Structure formats: C-alpha cells, structure tokens
Amino acid sequence: MKSLKELWGDRVTIRTASLPVPLAGLEDRRSDELDLALILTNKCKAACAHCYNFSGPKGTMEISSAKLNSILSSGRIMERKIGRVGFSGGEPFSYYGLNQLVETAKSSGISVACITGGIGVVPSEIDELAASGCDKLTVSYDRFHSKFFCEDDFVSFVNTAAKYINTVTVQFVTSTTDQDVNLMHRILPRIEEKVRMTILPLSHTGRAAHAKTKENLQSDKVAMKLSDIPSFVRNADQIVVNFDEWIFGVCDVAKFGSENRICRLDDLIF
Numbered sequence: 001m002k003s004l005k006e007l008w009g010d011r012v013t014i015r016t017a018s019l020p021v022p023l024a025g026l027e028d029r030r031s032d033e034l035d036l037a038l039i040l041t042n043k044c045k046a047a048c049a050h051c052y053n054f055s056g057p058k059g060t061m062e063i064s065s066a067k068l069n070s071i072l073s074s075g076r077i078m079e080r081k082i083g084r085v086g087f088s089g090g091e092p093f094s095y096y097g098l099n100q101l102v103e104t105a106k107s108s109g110i111s112v113a114c115i116t117g118g119i120g121v122v123p124s125e126i127d128e129l130a131a132s133g134c135d136k137l138t139v140s141y142d143r144f145h146s147k148f149f150c151e152d153d154f155v156s157f158v159n160t161a162a163k164y165i166n167t168v169t170v171q172f173v174t175s176t177t178d179q180d181v182n183l184m185h186r187i188l189p190r191i192e193e194k195v196r197m198t199i200l201p202l203s204h205t206g207r208a209a210h211a212k213t214k215e216n217l218q219s220d221k222v223a224m225k226l227s228d229i230p231s232f233v234r235n236a237d238q239i240v241v242n243f244d245e246w247i248f249g250v251c252d253v254a255k256f257g258s259e260n261r262i263c264r265l266d267d268l269i270f
C-alpha cells in the first residue's frame with residue numbers, strides 16, 4: 001500500500017512530535033504578537049481514554065466569559081498585543097458564548113482558530129461560527145473518537161465545515177497501527193480537496209497517565225511570584241489558559257500537575 005504522503009502529497013503533514021491540543025491552529029508562528037490559547041471548558045459529549053485533560057459529559061468547569069470578553073475586547077494582555085487566539089476544550093462548541101468571543105476577538109483585529117472534536121455539533125453551529133469570523137477550524141479525529149463519531153458523520157461534518165470556513169484541517173492522532181493507517185486511508189479520499197490533514201503521534205498523557213497526579217489538580221500552589229508576571233507576559237510567545245483559569249507553561253501543558261501552573265488568569269488582567 002502507498003503511504004499517505006505518496007498518495008496525497010502536500011495535503012498531508014506528518015509531525016514527529018505531538019502538539020499540545022490547545023495549540024492546534026496556532027502552529028507556524030510568524031509574528032512577535034502574543035498567541036492566546038483558551039481551553040474554554042472541560043465539557044464534551046465524548047469521554048476518550050486518551051483525553052489529555054479529563055474532559056467529558058460530567059465536565060462542569062469553564063473560563064468566565066466576562067473575563068475573556070474583557071481581554072479580547074482590549075486586544076491585549078498587559079502591554080502585549082494579542083495576534084491570534086485559539087479556542088479549544090473539551091468541546092468549544094459546548095461553551096455558551098463562543099460566537100460572541102469570536103466576534104469580539106475579530107473586532108479587535110485578532111485572528112481566530114477553533115479546535116473541535118465535532119461530536120454532537122450540527123451544521124447550523126458551524127455556519128454561525130463562520131459568520132462570527134472564525135478563520136480556521138481544526139477537527140480532531142482518530143480511532144478513539146470514532147467510537148463516538150462514526151466515519152460517515154465525521155466526513156459529512158468536515159465537508160460541511162469546508163463550505164463555511166476557509167481553512168479546515170483534520171488532525172489525526174495515531175499510534176501508527178494498521179487500524180489507524182487504514183482509517184486514514186478510508187477517510188481522506190472522501191474529504192473535500194481544500195481540507196488538509198495533520199498526523200500527530202499519540203502522546204502518553206491520557207486519563208490513565210493523569211490518574212497518578214490527580215491529587216495535584218486540587219492544589220493551589222502558584223509557581224510564579226506576582227512581581228515576575230509582567231516579565232513572563234513580555235517574553236511569552238504563547239499563553240495557555242486552562243478551564244480552571246490557571247495559566248500553564250506551553251511545553252508542559254499536557255501535564256496538569258501543580259508544578260506546571262504559572263499564575264491565575266486574574267493575575268494577568270487585574
């Protein structure tokens with residue numbers, strides 16, 4: 001069998017290192033402006049075994065929309081201009097007020113990306129997101145998601161999204177088993193030509209890996225002194241805000257131990 005790259009050329013990008021979920025859509029940084037990655041909620045209709053942050057139907061946490069509207073309407077965090085914002089989760093479509101946030105960001109000149117699993121999302125919601133100004137949609141899919149989202153519905157979701165949104169990418173997480181490769185070979189020929197696919201290796205950060213450090217989620221330990229925060233913001237390329245309103249270091253965002261927490265969202269805006 002030919003490789004995906006041989007068959008589909010530039011439509012497929014293969015990454016050798018996994019990318020923290022909230023940074024999908026914010027790759028290929030080209031400016032010195034700040035990227036803001038917002039993990040809006042831990043609500044999701046699925047409950048994948050490999051979920052990097054325990055999201056699922058029982059998720060109840062979300063970032064305050066008032067705080068986010070305040071940041072996005074100013075277009076800045078401290079003195080840094082925000083160039084791009086990425087909305088993820090959990091499932092960002094389950095966050096009430098997503099479209100309002102997208103509109104606010106766009107009117108401040110911020111480019112907007114969303115990453116979704118697409119599970120339970122209907123076409124009118126994609127239409128509304130596009131009308132709000134979303135520039136880029138990344139749809140994640142793999143054999144874990146396929147338990148909650150059958151292949152036919154997934155293909156239809158992506159092709160509908162491609163009608164409304166300019167840049168649509170399928171992000172496929174794989175452990176390169178035959179099962180994964182066959183799934184990709186089945187899906188790609190059925191997807192609109194303008195849609196690209198990024199293949200990432202599966203990282204070992206799912207529910208099982210997190211279970212050992214779950215007690216750390218309860219900790220309130222702050223890693224950075226308040227006086228150091230302006231310098232952190234000045235020098236950061238990307239800031240990730242978790243659904244519990246903690247800021248995480250980008251490289252370690254897949255690990256939710258207290259040692260990776262930098263400060264609280266309130267420390268950046270008040």
Ligand code: SF4
Binds near residue numbers: 047050051052055
């Ligand atoms: S669809 Fe994504 S956010 Fe939802 S449980 Fe699965 S991995 Fe987590």
